Amino acid sequence: MSALVVDSLSVVFGAFRALDGLSLAVDAGEVRAVIGPNGAGKTTLLDAITGITRPRSGRIVLGDGLDLTQHGEAAIARAGVRRKFQKPSVFPALTVRENLSLGCGPGCPPGAQADRIAAALAETGLEARAGALAGALAHGEKQWLEIGMVLASEPRVILLDEPVAGLSDAETARTAELIATLRRPDRAILVIEHDMAFVEAVADRVTVLHEGRTLFEGGMAAARADARVIEVFLGR
Amino acid sequence: MVEGVRRLGLVALLAWGASLMMPPALAADAPLERGPFAAALCGDGAAQTKAVEAFLHRAAEAEAAEIAWAGAALRALLDRRLACLGETALLLDRTGAAEGVEAATGTARPAAGGRSPVLGLRQRALVETASGAAALLTGPSVEARRAGLSILERRIGAVPEAFLLRAASAETDPGLRASLAAVAQSAALSSPDPARRLAAIRAVSEAPSGAAFSRLSALKTDAAYGSDPAFRSALDAALARVERAVSIGNGLAVLYNGLSFASILFMAAAGLAIIFGLMGVINLAQGEFIMIGAYATYGVQEVLRRLAPAWLDAYLLAAIPVAFLASAGVGIAIEALILRHLYRRPLMSLLATWAVSLFLINGVRVAVGSQNLQFAMPSYVSGGVPLYADFVVTWNRLFAIAFAVATLALTLVILKRTPLGLDIRAVTQNRDMAACLGIRTRRVDRLAFGFGSGLAGLAGVALCPIYSVNPGMGANFIVDSFMVVVLGGVGTVAGTLVAALGIGSANVLIEPLYGAVAAKVIVLAGIILFLQRRPEGLFAVRRRR
Numbered sequence: 001m002s003a004l005v006v007d008s009l010s011v012v013f014g015a016f017r018a019l020d021g022l023s024l025a026v027d028a029g030e031v032r033a034v035i036g037p038n039g040a041g042k043t044t045l046l047d048a049i050t051g052i053t054r055p056r057s058g059r060i061v062l063g064d065g066l067d068l069t070q071h072g073e074a075a076i077a078r079a080g081v082r083r084k085f086q087k088p089s090v091f092p093a094l095t096v097r098e099n100l101s102l103g104c105g106p107g108c109p110p111g112a113q114a115d116r117i118a119a120a121l122a123e124t125g126l127e128a129r130a131g132a133l134a135g136a137l138a139h140g141e142k143q144w145l146e147i148g149m150v151l152a153s154e155p156r157v158i159l160l161d162e163p164v165a166g167l168s169d170a171e172t173a174r175t176a177e178l179i180a181t182l183r184r185p186d187r188a189i190l191v192i193e194h195d196m197a198f199v200e201a202v203a204d205r206v207t208v209l210h211e212g213r214t215l216f217e218g219g220m221a222a223a224r225a226d227a228r229v230i231e232v233f234l235g236r
Numbered sequence: 237m238v239e240g241v242r243r244l245g246l247v248a249l250l251a252w253g254a255s256l257m258m259p260p261a262l263a264a265d266a267p268l269e270r271g272p273f274a275a276a277l278c279g280d281g282a283a284q285t286k287a288v289e290a291f292l293h294r295a296a297e298a299e300a301a302e303i304a305w306a307g308a309a310l311r312a313l314l315d316r317r318l319a320c321l322g323e324t325a326l327l328l329d330r331t332g333a334a335e336g337v338e339a340a341t342g343t344a345r346p347a348a349g350g351r352s353p354v355l356g357l358r359q360r361a362l363v364e365t366a367s368g369a370a371a372l373l374t375g376p377s378v379e380a381r382r383a384g385l386s387i388l389e390r391r392i393g394a395v396p397e398a399f400l401l402r403a404a405s406a407e408t409d410p411g412l413r414a415s416l417a418a419v420a421q422s423a424a425l426s427s428p429d430p431a432r433r434l435a436a437i438r439a440v441s442e443a444p445s446g447a448a449f450s451r452l453s454a455l456k457t458d459a460a461y462g463s464d465p466a467f468r469s470a471l472d473a474a475l476a477r478v479e480r481a482v483s484i485g486n487g488l489a490v491l492y493n494g495l496s497f498a499s500i501l502f503m504a505a506a507g508l509a510i511i512f513g514l515m516g517v518i519n520l521a522q523g524e525f526i527m528i529g530a531y532a533t534y535g536v537q538e539v540l541r542r543l544a545p546a547w548l549d550a551y552l553l554a555a556i557p558v559a560f561l562a563s564a565g566v567g568i569a570i571e572a573l574i575l576r577h578l579y580r581r582p583l584m585s586l587l588a589t590w591a592v593s594l595f596l597i598n599g600v601r602v603a604v605g606s607q608n609l610q611f612a613m614p615s616y617v618s619g620g621v622p623l624y625a626d627f628v629v630t631w632n633r634l635f636a637i638a639f640a641v642a643t644l645a646l647t648l649v650i651l652k653r654t655p656l657g658l659d660i661r662a663v664t665q666n667r668d669m670a671a672c673l674g675i676r677t678r679r680v681d682r683l684a685f686g687f688g689s690g691l692a693g694l695a696g697v698a699l700c701p702i703y704s705v706n707p708g709m710g711a712n713f714i715v716d717s718f719m720v721v722v723l724g725g726v727g728t729v730a731g732t733l734v735a736a737l738g739i740g741s742a743n744v745l746i747e748p749l750y751g752a753v754a755a756k757v758i759v760l761a762g763i764i765l766f767l768q769r770r771p772e773g774l775f776a777v778r779r780r781r
Contacts, residue, residue: 050672077674089672091665094658102662105674149673 002063003028003188004049004081004157009058011044011212018044019055020212026157026188028063031179033191033203033220037232040209042192043086046159049190050083051076062156078107080156084149084163086192088142092135096126096145099134103149120148123181125174140171147178158182160191164198176201196220208232268294268302270340271323277313277339278320281356288359288366289394295369296398307370309339310363319350326350365391369399378409385416392423397432425455433460434470441474444481444625452478485625490744496633496702498740499640503695504713505720505732506647507688513664513726514684517575518586521593522717523710525689528566529559529696530705531600534609541612549614552635552697559697560690566596567689571682579681593710600707609705617701632701639698643691647729650687660684715756716743723763725773734774739763 006024010017019041026032034042047053049060051073060068068076082103090099100117101108108116121127124144129137134145143163150158163179164172172195179202182189193199199206200220208216208223210232216223223229268291276287291306312318312327319326319336326336326347336347355363368387375381385403388395400420407413424436437455440448452475460467508522533555540551547554570592578585613632620630651657659680662670671677695713703709720739724731739759746755767773 052668052672073668073671074674074676077672083672085669085672089666089669091662091669093665094661098658098661102658102670102673102675106659106676107674153674 002026003030003186004063004190005059005061006045006049007059007061009045009048009060010056011041011048011053012056017212019048021058022209022213024207024214026190028156028188029183029185030204031183031189031191031202033193033199033206034209035193035196035199035206035223036209036215039211041212042209043161044212045209046083046161046190046192049076049157049159050081077105077153080153081159082150082153082155082157083159084143084146084161086161086165088139088146090134090137090142090145090149092133094134095131096121096134096137097130099145100148100152104152108153116152116154120152123151124148124178140167140174143167143171143175144178147175147182151182156187158187158189160189160193162193163191164193164195172198268298268306270305273306274309274325274339275323277309277318278323278325278353281359284353284355284359285362288362292362292366292369292394292399293396295366295373296396296402300374303370304374307367307374310367310370312339313353313355314360314363314367316352316354319347319352321345321347321350361391362394365394369395369403372403373399373406378412381407381409382412382415385412385419389419392419393426393428395423397424397427422451425451430460430464430467433467437470437474441477444478444485446482446626449475449478449482481625485627488624488627490748491741492627492629492633494741494744495737496636497744498736498738499636500695500699500702500713501716501720501740502640502733502736503643503698504692505717505724505736506643506729507691508717509721509724509726509728509732510647510651510660510691511685511688512721513728514660515575515579515681516582516585517579517685518582518589518718519688520586520590520714521570521596521710522689522692523712523714524593524596525563525567525692525710526696526699526713527600527705527707527710528563528596529693530700530709531604531609531696532559532562532693533697533700534611534705537612548612549616551612552614552617552700555697555700556694559693561693563693563696564686564690568682568686571685575685576678576682593714597707597710604707606707611700611705613701636698636702639694643694644729644733647691651729656680656683716740719760719763723766723773725775728773728775731773731775 002025004024004026006022008021008023009019010021011019022041022045024045034045036042044053048055049068051068051071055069058069062068062079062081066079068079068081071079091102094102097117100120101113103120104113104116121130124147126141126145126148129141134142137145147160147163160179164175167175176198179189179191191199191203203220205218206216206220206223207214208226208229215232216226216229273287273291276283279287288310291310295303309318309325309327316331317328317333317336318339319328324345325339326345327339328336328347331352334347335344336350337344364387368384371384372381372388373384375384397420400416400423404413404416404420407416421436421440424432425440427433427436437452440452452471455461455471456475458467461471462468504522504526507525508519511517511519511522533552536555536558537548537551540548540554570589574588574592575585578588617632617635620628620634622628649657651660659670659675660683662673662675663677663680663684667677670680699705703712716739720732720735723739724733724735742759742762743755746758750758
């Protein structure tokens with residue numbers, strides 16, 4: 001069944017239609033990658049889901065029927081939709097542990113917080129850096145910390161915006177493993193990424209966006225073979 | 237040749253001094269014999285002088301009863317109640333009474349035919365001194381002894397040092413004992429005996445103070461300063477020592493006053509820094525939150541005065557939570573009613589808080605009046621402990637300092653150890669990201685605004701024992717508080733602390749040199765120059781907006 005349904009969503013910036021009647025359904029337990037050339041509307045889609053950008057029309061519905069377009073960003077986060085930003089967005093002047101405890105969020109049961117932080121530290125391999133300021137971490141560690149912050153809240157929907165941008169090959173492989181461990185039957189994961197090898201490694205299905213509309217949806221191998229996709233990516 | 241004459245003079249001076257030190261042979265061992273003493277009082281001027289001088293020199297060791305008896309006889313002589321019949325002297329109840337008692341034995345006898353001796357000027361002064369000495373040692377009440385001391389003071393040179401020491405050790409009243417010690421010291425300073433003078437100069441310089449300095453510098457006009465090189469060098473050394481100690485003590489006092497001013501500034505500015513760091517709101521009403529805290533303290537005092545006068549002294553402590561909640565409550569109300577609509581419009585919120593500040597000032601003026609409030613000073617904030625030279629650690633300023641330290645600890649605990657504090661720090665660093673994590677940023681804003689206002693209320697409690705409390709008092713602090721926030725760097729407690737200490741001390745340091753207005757101008761100019769170099773302040777938090 002679908003954990004997240006995007007229904008004919010349109011986002012307009014002035015005269016520019018960033019998303020043009022886009023529809024998309026992500027199932028629980030699925031890792032879905034969204035790819036597309038620059039300006040296809042990938043980040044705008046995430047902005048609309050997390051409530052940062054208001055859509056002109058359309059709906060975004062969670063599995064239990066909650067319409068996210070009617071709520072603010074904090075409420076959406078509390079409903080279990082969590083996002084890792086493209087630029088590593090951690091609080092540099094707070095420690096890793098404090099960042100994780102913020103990631104756990106206000107809905108975090110006080111008794112469970114310590115366990116969840118410990119689990120997130122273990123999964124991201126940041127145990128040794130728990131007391132360090134987040135600003136002092138390496139770029140890759142910041143990416144993992146942000147994924148850890150998302151994890152600590154035990155979200156239903158995880159949105160990952162270019163999680164391996166700027167990482168080394170080893171770090172990319174490590175991130176792919178991390179994302180594989182995030183997969184759970186009751187959780188939908190949406191990844192935006194340009195690194196096709198990475199997408200192939202983590203995603204069950206891909207959605208190719210072009211000019212705010214869905215160009216293709218299916219397996220990665222089929223996408224590579226699709227003539228329209230090749231045309232969009234390689235140019236006419 | 238000249239040198240020889242001077243040396244000769246010095247030897248003569250020393251010999252003269254030694255002869256003065258030597259007690260008269262009569263006084264050395266002979267106990268006071270009542271008969272001859274009374275007879276001497278009836279004798280001629282020379283006999284009177286000799287007897288009374290002898291008594292004065294014996295007074296350091298004589299028994300109290302003996303001194304009391306002699307005192308009564310001397311008093312009678314002064315009041316012309318002493319009738320002399322040949323060799324015996326009678327004490328009368330009043331001048332010209334028909335009957336009296338024999339001074340030596342206490343037997344009653346008619347006084348007919350007795351003559352009352354009239355004292356010569358020199359003898360009168362001496363007898364007065366001796367009777368004062370007797371009163372000082374054996375007077376039944378503190379007042380009587382104090383009166384005796386004030387008589388002694390007039391001719392202190394005639395009183396032996398040992399007597400003053402005895403009186404000081406026998407005295408039970410601490411106030412009188414202190415004045416006795418002071419009298420003894422000045423007696424020693426003007427003593428004709430050079431060794432005693434030098435010892436006294438050293439003793440005075442042991443306990444340096446402004447008063448000691450002026451007492452010592454008065455000795456510069458003394459003849460011995462010009463003629464006696466030992467005296468001169470001792471006095472110069474003592475003066476230098478006292479002067480240094482007094483200037484150190486004054487420096488400490490200035491620092492102490494600066495520290496207490498900085499404490500108040502810190503409490504006002506910490507709230508301001510939190511609010512500005514979090515919401516970007518420049519809260520011009522922060523000074524009025526201080527005022528509300530002070531008025532809440534006054535309210536608690538008045539309530540206690542009516543309902544539980546026995547607990548009146550505790551009002552400052554009882555006011556701590558009341559003032560915090562009162563200022564926090566007003567702050568939260570202002571946030572909810574006004575500022576909530578003006579976020580991300582800094583100029584508008586600045587003007588709005590200024591309007592709020594005017595409203596609060598004039599509201600209090602109408603409701604309470606514009607006069608300074610009268611505070612009862614509990615024992616724990618009045619007085620102080622003299623620490624060094626003229627530097628006195630006054631309890632009221634120590635109260636403010638301790639209060640600020642406690643506030644600092646409270647602020648740090650709340651910011652670093654509580655979920656609210658973590659939320660405040662997260663929202664301060666990156667509001668959008670914090671919102672994405674599900675933090676209710678508006679609620680954090682409101683609580684933080686209340687907390688910041690409450691800190692200003694605490695500053696109001698702390699300054700009640702030091703500064704005057706009236707509706708316009710906030711203006712004295714708001715400008716300095718803002719300078720503290722700007723200098724310290726926005727949103728850091730450590731920066732606020734360091735900047736408060738710096739600005740508070742600088743103000744107090746410059747004030748005595750160039751005046752209060754110049755102090756403010758100089759401090760402001762210094763801050764402007766500093767900000768040219770480091771626009772982000774002393775300590776800056778890396779953040780994104």
